[in-house]
Amino acid sequence: MRYAMIIDTLKCVGCSDCVVACQTENDVPIGYCRDWITETVNGSYPNLELELKSERCNHCDNAPCVRCCPTGASYVGVGGIVLVTANECIGCGACIESCPYDARYQHPDGYVDKCTFCHHRLEKGQLPACVSVCPTKCMYFGDLDNPNSEVSQLLKNRKHKTLAPEAGTNPHVFYLI
Amino acid sequence: MTTSRRKFIKISALGLGAVAASTTAINMFGSNSYIDELVKQNVSKKFKRTATYCEVCFWKCAAWTYTNEDGEIKKIIGNDDDSHSYGRLCPRGTGGVGMYTDEDRLKTPLIRTTVNGEQTFRKASWDEALDLIASKFKGIKETHGAESIALIKHGAPGSHLEHLLKAFGSDTIAEPAYAQCRGPRETGFNLTFGSWVGSPEPTDIRDTKCLVLIGSHIGENMHNSQVQEMSDAIDSGATIITVDPRLSTAASKSKFWLAIKPATDIALMLSWMNVLIEEGIYDKEYINKYATGFDELKKHVSQFTPEWAYGITTIKPDVIRETARAMAHAAPAVIIHPGRHVVWYGDDSQRARAMAILNALLGSWGRRGGFYFKEAAKVPNFPAPAYPEPKWGWKEIGEKYPLAQMGITNEVMKCMLPDKDNKYPVKALMVAGTNITKAMPNKKLLEDAMDALDFMVVIDTMPMDVTGYADVVLPECTYLERYDDIRSATNREPSIAIRVPAVEPKYDSKPAWWMAKQIGERLGLGAYFNYDDFKEVIEWQLKEMGTSLEEMEKIGVKNYPRKSGPMYINEDETYHFPTDNGKIHLYSQELKDLGFDPLPNYTKHPEPPQGFYRLNYGRAPMHTFSRTANNPNLNDLKKENDLWVNPKVARIIGLKSGQEVWLKNQDDIISTFSIKVRVTERVRWDSVYMVHGFGHQNKELSRANGKGINDTELITKVFTDPIMGGTGMRGNFVAILTENPYKNTEI
Numbered sequence: 001m002r003y004a005m006i007i008d009t010l011k012c013v014g015c016s017d018c019v020v021a022c023q024t025e026n027d028v029p030i031g032y033c034r035d036w037i038t039e040t041v042n043g044s045y046p047n048l049e050l051e052l053k054s055e056r057c058n059h060c061d062n063a064p065c066v067r068c069c070p071t072g073a074s075y076v077g078v079g080g081i082v083l084v085t086a087n088e089c090i091g092c093g094a095c096i097e098s099c100p101y102d103a104r105y106q107h108p109d110g111y112v113d114k115c116t117f118c119h120h121r122l123e124k125g126q127l128p129a130c131v132s133v134c135p136t137k138c139m140y141f142g143d144l145d146n147p148n149s150e151v152s153q154l155l156k157n158r159k160h161k162t163l164a165p166e167a168g169t170n171p172h173v174f175y176l177i
Numbered sequence: 178m179t180t181s182r183r184k185f186i187k188i189s190a191l192g193l194g195a196v197a198a199s200t201t202a203i204n205m206f207g208s209n210s211y212i213d214e215l216v217k218q219n220v221s222k223k224f225k226r227t228a229t230y231c232e233v234c235f236w237k238c239a240a241w242t243y244t245n246e247d248g249e250i251k252k253i254i255g256n257d258d259d260s261h262s263y264g265r266l267c268p269r270g271t272g273g274v275g276m277y278t279d280e281d282r283l284k285t286p287l288i289r290t291t292v293n294g295e296q297t298f299r300k301a302s303w304d305e306a307l308d309l310i311a312s313k314f315k316g317i318k319e320t321h322g323a324e325s326i327a328l329i330k331h332g333a334p335g336s337h338l339e340h341l342l343k344a345f346g347s348d349t350i351a352e353p354a355y356a357q358c359r360g361p362r363e364t365g366f367n368l369t370f371g372s373w374v375g376s377p378e379p380t381d382i383r384d385t386k387c388l389v390l391i392g393s394h395i396g397e398n399m400h401n402s403q404v405q406e407m408s409d410a411i412d413s414g415a416t417i418i419t420v421d422p423r424l425s426t427a428a429s430k431s432k433f434w435l436a437i438k439p440a441t442d443i444a445l446m447l448s449w450m451n452v453l454i455e456e457g458i459y460d461k462e463y464i465n466k467y468a469t470g471f472d473e474l475k476k477h478v479s480q481f482t483p484e485w486a487y488g489i490t491t492i493k494p495d496v497i498r499e500t501a502r503a504m505a506h507a508a509p510a511v512i513i514h515p516g517r518h519v520v521w522y523g524d525d526s527q528r529a530r531a532m533a534i535l536n537a538l539l540g541s542w543g544r545r546g547g548f549y550f551k552e553a554a555k556v557p558n559f560p561a562p563a564y565p566e567p568k569w570g571w572k573e574i575g576e577k578y579p580l581a582q583m584g585i586t587n588e589v590m591k592c593m594l595p596d597k598d599n600k601y602p603v604k605a606l607m608v609a610g611t612n613i614t615k616a617m618p619n620k621k622l623l624e625d626a627m628d629a630l631d632f633m634v635v636i637d638t639m640p641m642d643v644t645g646y647a648d649v650v651l652p653e654c655t656y657l658e659r660y661d662d663i664r665s666a667t668n669r670e671p672s673i674a675i676r677v678p679a680v681e682p683k684y685d686s687k688p689a690w691w692m693a694k695q696i697g698e699r700l701g702l703g704a705y706f707n708y709d710d711f712k713e714v715i716e717w718q719l720k721e722m723g724t725s726l727e728e729m730e731k732i733g734v735k736n737y738p739r740k741s742g743p744m745y746i747n748e749d750e751t752y753h754f755p756t757d758n759g760k761i762h763l764y765s766q767e768l769k770d771l772g773f774d775p776l777p778n779y780t781k782h783p784e785p786p787q788g789f790y791r792l793n794y795g796r797a798p799m800h801t802f803s804r805t806a807n808n809p810n811l812n813d814l815k816k817e818n819d820l821w822v823n824p825k826v827a828r829i830i831g832l833k834s835g836q837e838v839w840l841k842n843q844d845d846i847i848s849t850f851s852i853k854v855r856v857t858e859r860v861r862w863d864s865v866y867m868v869h870g871f872g873h874q875n876k877e878l879s880r881a882n883g884k885g886i887n888d889t890e891l892i893t894k895v896f897t898d899p900i901m902g903g904t905g906m907r908g909n910f911v912a913i914l915t916e917n918p919y920k921n922t923e924i
Contacts, residue, residue: 011408013396013426015798016814017268023810024252024274030813041424045823045858046436050429077209085211119212120219133255135265135401136408 014052058171228733238262283652311699334689351584365529387507460540470764510546523896
């Protein structure tokens with residue numbers, strides 16, 4: 001089992017439904033978020049390209065946040081999901097500094113919080129909240145170990161990229177371009 | 178659009194002791210008992226779900242409200258069975274929970290009073306507020322007639338107050354959704370095809386091969402099913418052509434982005450007609466069979482070559498030809514989208530006509546991938562006496578505009594101004610569900626009009642700016658706390674949805690149906706409100722429709738089979754368009770007879786003088802009008818608007834992203850608040866852009882107050898559409914002030 005998320009930048013309109021859905025699903029306090037939208041503009045008027053996309057923890061194979069965690073609170077769980085054990089987290093922030101994607105934040109209760117791929121929903125056979133609400137259906141989620149899964153097929157057939165490949169983290173959030 | 182994400186928080190003690198002690202690991206996430214326990218707790222969470230449909234915008238998507246064991250609303254999720262929204266909500270629908278939790282909500286009825294010479298509001302009981310309204314209404318009816326009481330409305334609360342007003346003898350009713358929004362397109366399409374576009378637009382985007390958007394920002398406007406279908410169209414490889422001076426989200430997803438000079442769209446469309454006809458690539462069979470006035474149209478557009486249009490629009494002739502051919506190639510599966518907020522320059526009905534004519538030339542009306550024939554389920558009216566016949570109403574007030582099909586808000590407001598010759602004096606105003614001081618331009622007219630009123634009531638869930646002008650403010654509970662009218666959606670398939678309260682109304686807020694009934698009974702109109710609870714109305718209606726409240730509470734949505742016939746024109750038969758002669762009117766004799774151009778013409782519109790920029794405005798996907806700016810969840814995504822400025826302009830004036838500026842318009846009106854600059858290539862050098870709906874003045878809106886600029890206050894020049902009375906708002910120009918104009922003023 002190797003979970004992965006795919007976001008089709010050709011369809012994403014940057015509406016932020018994924019952000020609100022994550023907040024309400026995971027009780028993320030107002031003022032914080034586990035996922036967010038970025039906008040990149042290239043070129044000059046009127047020869048322009050615009051990319052909108054939803055970002056979050058990349059659930060890296062080679063996760064710097066896990067490597068640098070002094071207490072072992074950050075770890076890689078089933079399906080490659082990178083998780084934080086809040087009661088073991090001392091809130092030192094080393095993981096926040098080490099993450100090339102700026103995907104972690106200090107929860108007001110003192111521990112570090114981040115995207116869990118909604119593991120509690122996966123347990124019920126549901127998709128992560130962000131994927132389940134996306135009005136453009138630009139988000140996909142599944143198991144890369146299964147060659148017939150939607151995510152495996154998409155990566156086989158569509159041009160894609162990951163973020164900050166130079167960091168050597170081997171992310172598991174992919175972007176169709 | 179990037180969400181602000183971080184706040185430095187001092188590390189405090191962990192607050193998770195209660196759940197941390199568990200040892201019953203079920204090894205779901207890597208032998209970590211703590212996480213496993215959290216997951217287990219989360220999985221076993223019990224939610225109750227209650228049927229509703231959304232009221233954060235006007236699309237009315239069916240959803241489920243999830244409440245936890247403590248009775249708290251936790252989330253709102255789309256109803257999978259809804260053929261109107263395909264089971265998904267937009268960010269505003271998901272964030273609708275913030276409308277309920279917002280601690281700044283109106284909490285009790287308020288009555289204007291004077292304390293030490295200062296006007297203020299005092300809290301009042303419902304009885305006191307309702308008695309006051311009833312006595313004022315009675316007095317105005319006796320002196321001036323019930324017609325002198327007007328209603329300006331939007332959304333679900335509006336329909337309950339409309340029933341009250343009509344029962345009392347007034348149809349002096351209008352809504353910004355017409356003259357400030359989609360009115361011109363309804364008139365333009367009605368003149369051509371004999372039917373309105375309506376809401377939602379019956380655009381067959383799902384099956385289209387070519388979608389043409391002219392200043393329509395699908396993706397920034399989150400018109401739910403339109404956004405979803407555009408995404409499907411992208412998947413299936415449809416050609417998208419976007420005409421917009423700004424690189425909108427939709428423009429960035431388009432094969433062709435035509436970065437047009439603002440206010441020249443009609444010239445482009447005339448040249449498209451020219452290419453389709455000169456090259457003989459229009460749908461000849463469809464036009465021969467269904468249209469009248471083709472010869473006049475052909476003669477009219479023969480002069481409007483792409484070379485002619487190039488000089489006006491800045492779109493190159495070969496691009497005009499290539500895009501016209503792309504449309505013809507896709508025809509009839511092509512959509513020239515009618516747009517929604519289309520009150521721009523005052524010739525808007527004519528621009529809508531040009532869109533309708535292009536659709537006709539491409540044979541797209543009534544064809545798969547073009548426009549389908551929509552259908553809605555009929556909801557029977559709950560038994561009530563017939564309304565009395567008013568002596569005058571919205572029609573008479575708008576009589577100057579011969580093709581107005583609904584009340585014109587600005588004309589209703591003008592009837593409030595003191596004027597001896599005014600045949601239609603409006604003395605009292607109810608405002609329900611709309612923040613008219615932001616929805617309508619010409620703030621001075623609005624303020625003068627409201628000032629002249631004898632009495633004004635505002636009904637809202639939030640202390641929007643308009644509440645500050647009221648004599649009585651009534652706090653409405655949110656859509657999550659009440660029964661309401663049945664939603665009947667007009668789509669490919671008819672469907673209905675119901676709204677059931679998930680929780681009791683918070684504070685001392687009440688549903689609009691209750692307010693209407695209470696006022697009605699005080700006015701002796703009890704026969705019009707023959708029920709104790711609105712639930713009884715829905716129960717009766719649902720039974721008439723072959724279902725029941727009990728069933729609907731379980732399913733939320735019911736889809737009905739079509740009864741009106743096929744969705745598209747049957748190619749073996751001759752379809753009769755609902756016009757006077759059953760044909761499409763390319764040439765409009767009706768317009769000719771009324772003294773208007775029977776075929777659309779390009780008119781040159783004013784351009785910004787030196788040092789000024791055209792003020793363009795639009796939508797952000799996470800906000801609706803001005804109503805969501807204070808919603809804690811949606812405010813978190815976007816707290817204020819920013820001013821998009823082209824880098825060339827930024828260099829000249831010396832502006833940097835994030836810099837605070839003020840705006841002054843052509844009439845020397847200066848923005849109340851400042852706005853932050855966003856230097857971006859996405860906007861042209863002759864215009865600036867901002868998202869509508871910010872710059873709230875009411876201090877009761879703790880999150881939204883003073884954040885960003887209210888575009889509407891800078892729209893003081895209105896270009897009125899002579900055909901239907903729409904208020905064109907895109908001809909205002911602003912200068913950018915880098916110095917605080919209020920620095921010597923005490924506020």
